[in-house]
Amino acid sequence: MQPDLLIERLQQKDERAFAKIYELYSENIFGVIHVIVKDVAVADEVMQDVFLKVWDKAESYTGNKGRFFTWLLNIARNAAIDKIRSKAFKNAQKNEDVETFAFFLENDENLDGKTDSIGIGKWVNKLKPICKRVIDLLFFKGYTQNEAAETLEIPLGTVKSRNRNCLKKLREEIEA
Structure with a gap:
């Protein structure tokens, strides 16, 4: 089904169109939310x-103001930010159980390997600008390769x- 028709059917409250949109976008949207909230259960809830x-x-979506994915991404980003700014979220973060951190203390044979992803930004920043842009779109913003190609205005290949x-x-x- 064509994307415009799918969106039109969603706007008419067609449940099958909604299910298809969920199927198409939920994985990317979850990834974006998870990057912000850093918790799988909270990301799923958001x-x-x-x-x-x-x-x-x-x-309220109109195609002349931007792409549907961008509209959806903005809703997700705003919801995730609202969540981490909420009092309940902040209190839950303060009250983490010691058991959450015991895993790191018990098994420290490869602590550097576990913290590799914490400093990934410094490694990405050493890359050429086009590489930074591609990695940012695909991994940090959750774009599909097709969406990245559209955004960068270059062929999918x-x-x-x-x-x-x-x-x-x-x-x-990283290995250097």
Whole structure:
């Protein structure tokens, strides 16, 4: 089904269109939310709220103001930010159980390997600007390769090649 028709059917409260949109976008939206809230259960909860908002506010989307994915991404980003700014979230973070951290203390044979991802930004920043842009879109913002190609205004094959080459360079930087 064509994306415009799918969105139009969603705006008419077609449940099958909603299910298809959920199927198409939920994985990427979850990834974006998870990057912000850093908790799988909270990210899942926020994602469900996001899709309820999409259902309730579908008629407010207009294609002439931007792409549907961008509209959906903005809803997700705002919901995730609202969540981490909420008092309940902040209190829950303060009250983490000691058991949450015991795992790191008990098994420290490869602590550097576990913290590798914490400093990933410094490694990405050493890459060429196009690599930073591709990695940012695909991994930090949750774009599909097709969406990255559209955003960067380059062919899909070029995005795939750059992604592969940039990840190779990133690995080399980390291992150096």
